[in-house]
Amino acid sequence: MNLSRPARVLLGVALVLGLGVIYVPLAVVVLNSFNADKTFGWPPSGLTFQWWRSAWDSSGLRDALWTSVQAGLGATVVALVLGTMAAFAVQRYRFFGKNTVSLLIVLPIALPGIVTGIALSNTFHTVLGVPLGLLTVIVGHATFCVVTVYNNVLARLRRMGLGLEEASADLGADTFTTFRLVTFPMMRSALLAGGLLAFALSFDEIIVTTFTSGAGVKTLPIWIFENLFRPNQAPVVNVVAAALIVVSVVPIYLAQRLSGEASTH
Amino acid sequence: MTAGVGAAKGPTLRREISAFFHRHSRVRLSLLLSAPLAWLGLAYLGSLAALIASAFWSTDTFTGDLVKTFTWANFHDLLTIDVYRTIALRSVWVAAAVTLIDLAIAFPMAFAMAKLASPRAQRWLVILVLTPLWASYLVKAYAWRVMLSSGGILGWGYGLTATIATLAYLWLPYMILPIYAGLERMPNALLDAAGDLGARGWRTFRTVVWPLTFPAVVAGSIFTFSLSLGDYITVKIVGGKSQLIGNVVYDNIGAANNLPFAAAVATVPVVIMLVYLAAVRRTGALENL
Numbered sequence: 405m406n407l408s409r410p411a412r413v414l415l416g417v418a419l420v421l422g423l424g425v426i427y428v429p430l431a432v433v434v435l436n437s438f439n440a441d442k443t444f445g446w447p448p449s450g451l452t453f454q455w456w457r458s459a460w461d462s463s464g465l466r467d468a469l470w471t472s473v474q475a476g477l478g479a480t481v482v483a484l485v486l487g488t489m490a491a492f493a494v495q496r497y498r499f500f501g502k503n504t505v506s507l508l509i510v511l512p513i514a515l516p517g518i519v520t521g522i523a524l525s526n527t528f529h530t531v532l533g534v535p536l537g538l539l540t541v542i543v544g545h546a547t548f549c550v551v552t553v554y555n556n557v558l559a560r561l562r563r564m565g566l567g568l569e570e571a572s573a574d575l576g577a578d579t580f581t582t583f584r585l586v587t588f589p590m591m592r593s594a595l596l597a598g599g600l601l602a603f604a605l606s607f608d609e610i611i612v613t614t615f616t617s618g619a620g621v622k623t624l625p626i627w628i629f630e631n632l633f634r635p636n637q638a639p640v641v642n643v644v645a646a647a648l649i650v651v652s653v654v655p656i657y658l659a660q661r662l663s664g665e666a667s668t669h
Numbered sequence: 670m671t672a673g674v675g676a677a678k679g680p681t682l683r684r685e686i687s688a689f690f691h692r693h694s695r696v697r698l699s700l701l702l703s704a705p706l707a708w709l710g711l712a713y714l715g716s717l718a719a720l721i722a723s724a725f726w727s728t729d730t731f732t733g734d735l736v737k738t739f740t741w742a743n744f745h746d747l748l749t750i751d752v753y754r755t756i757a758l759r760s761v762w763v764a765a766a767v768t769l770i771d772l773a774i775a776f777p778m779a780f781a782m783a784k785l786a787s788p789r790a791q792r793w794l795v796i797l798v799l800t801p802l803w804a805s806y807l808v809k810a811y812a813w814r815v816m817l818s819s820g821g822i823l824g825w826g827y828g829l830t831a832t833i834a835t836l837a838y839l840w841l842p843y844m845i846l847p848i849y850a851g852l853e854r855m856p857n858a859l860l861d862a863a864g865d866l867g868a869r870g871w872r873t874f875r876t877v878v879w880p881l882t883f884p885a886v887v888a889g890s891i892f893t894f895s896l897s898l899g900d901y902i903t904v905k906i907v908g909g910k911s912q913l914i915g916n917v918v919y920d921n922i923g924a925a926n927n928l929p930f931a932a933a934v935a936t937v938p939v940v941i942m943l944v945y946l947a948a949v950r951r952t953g954a955l956e957n958l
Contacts, residue, residue, distance in 0.1 A: 407784075407785075407860075407870070408870060411870055412785060414777075415777055415780055415781040415785060416781055416785065418774075418777035418778055418781060419777070419778050419781035419782065419785075419794075422774055422775075422777070422778040422841075422845075423778075423797060423798075425774070425838070425841075426797075426798070426801050426838075426841065426842075427801075429809065429812035429813060429816060429838065430801065430804060430808075430809070430812060432812055432815060432816055432822065433808065433811070433812045433815065436815060485704065486704055486705045486708055486709075487705075489701045489702070489703075489704055489705050490701070490702070490705035492701050493698055493701040493702045493705070497694065497697075497698045497701075499698060499702075505702070505705070505706070508706075508709045508710060508713075508714070509705070509709060511709075511713075512709070512713060514895065514942070515899075515939060515942070516895065516896075516898060516899020516900075516915070516935075516938050516939070516942075517899060518899055518901065518915050518918050518919065518935065519717070519720070519899070519935050519938070519939055520713075522720060522918065522922055522928075522931060522932070522935060523713075523716040523717045523719070523720040524713075524716050525922075526716065526719060526720055526723065526928060526932075527712070527715070527716040527719060530719075530735070531716075531719060546708075547708070547709070547712075547713055550705070550708075550709065573691075578683065578684055578687035578688070579687040579690050579691060580683065580687060604803060607805075608805045608806055608807075610806070610807060610902060611899075611901075611902065615922070625805065625806075625807050628805075628807050628808075628811070629807060629902070632807075632811060632814070632906065641811065642811075642815070644808075645805070645807075645808040645811055645812070648804065648805045648808050649804045649805075649808060652800070652803040652804045652805070653800070653803075655803055656796065656799065656800055656803055660796065
């Protein structure tokens with residue numbers, strides 16, 4: 405391509421600078437989790453492991469983490485079931501209102517979280533009379549997580565076609581056997597990728613959670629948000645933030661592995 | 670395979686159920702659609718409808734109870750009281766500023782990724798851009814709070830500028846990825862052809878690159894605009910005393926306990942987004958999401 409040399413240099417610099425902008429704040433958080441100065445004075449006056457120890461000992465933090473894991477798992481299971489069913493219906497059948505179904509699945513993530521949050525909390529509160537708790541959080545999260553599973557399964561079904569399932573039926577397998585031995589194994593990595601995304605989405609969510617969780621239930625993001633403005637807790641919040649950055653590498657690694665595996669098929 | 674052969678021995682109940690489903694595709698379809706439609710069609714859409722309906726109700730000023738009689742009062746207040754008009758306009762302005770900043774940063778980055786980097790480097794660059802999306806939203810907003818604080822690296826203090834910078838940072842990957850995908854689809858031969866026909870860099874950009882990547886740019890802007898418009902957490906973390914639409918909704922749900930007014934305010938970002946989506950539909954941006 406005939407791009408002038410200055411233009412190439414300029415674009416390269418823009419790319420490096422842009423990536424710098426993306427990563428410097430994250431690096432600052434990780435570095436500050438070892439900053440001996442409680443108010444994060446810059447540059448750090450010394451390094452310490454003290455904050456990591458006090459984070460480890462915080463029982464409120466541990467409870468919040470466990471609540472988040474439960475909510476994430478619950479939402480992921482519901483999203484897996486609903487997303488897979490919807491994807492099969494849309495990809496394998498023709499019916500009136502098919503486009504509306506796809507739109508309906510995208511809607512909860514396309515609308516601002518606060519709209520979904522107050523709509524659901526209003527329904528729980530005034531229409532159904534259900535007390536807010538972990539279950540209502542799971543319902544709220546599952547609503548916007550369906551789309552991740554749906555997209556992944558839909559893409560997989562589109563690629564895999566009907567050939568192998570028809571062959572299985574021709575060889576005498578009934579619907580259930582075909583699903584167990586042919587369809588499901590071919591979808592496994594798509595389900596894993598979709599489920600992983602759903603879990604990550606739920607684990608990080610704060611707005612819908614705020615409106616559907618009630619007083620007793622604290623997920624990790626809610627805990628972080630509550631402690632963000634308490635000067636005493638700042639170092640511990642910082643440790644949690646740093647830990648979350650480091651841990652976020654795991655799903656990326658898994659997602660890369662999964663997409664690599666899918667592309668070799 | 671052995672299981673299939675085993676099941677073929679004689680008609681069993683399971684075999685009959687399976688055959689029934691095989692023959693009746695409409696039954697299969699309705700079963701598949703039942704749960705997703707009950708959840709999203711009935712429960713979720715129903716909740717949205719109930720919320721919109723309650724925007725036309727009011728609350729009793731003494732007891733705080735809902736008064737379920739039709740009134741335009743909430744929308745009337747929303748349009749006539751200065752504070753709300755200012756906040757709504759400010760929110761749109763902030764969302765637009767965030768979108769433009771992200772566009773200015775993302776386009777050169779995406780261009781360098783798609784057209785200058787080797788295929789191997791491209792894969793790594795995509796991972797590098799995707800990675801921060803997995804890091805928690807709160808953590809990133811918090812990182813900016815620390816950097817912006819008076820003793821921090823940047824030390825700008827909190828306010829509207831801080832909010833715009835933080836939101837632009839949060840949504841940047843959502844702008845880079847669609848533009849990168851759009852540029853990658855654009856054949857390099859087009860750039861060479863433009864050069865052969867005598868076009869310099871700027872002219873090539875204006876007449877070839879920009880028109881072809883415009884749908885991708887709009888796709889990215891849907892994310893940055895919509896996400897900024899509904900946000901109230903980032904404003905609370907780095908915004909100081911500034912307020913956006915989301916804060917008004919939040920405060921009316923919590924402290925003021927005025928669900929009807931909150932619902933009316935919440936329709937503002939929804940209507941703006943629907944208008945935005947309708948306006949950009951013709952560009953083909955929705956297929957780029």
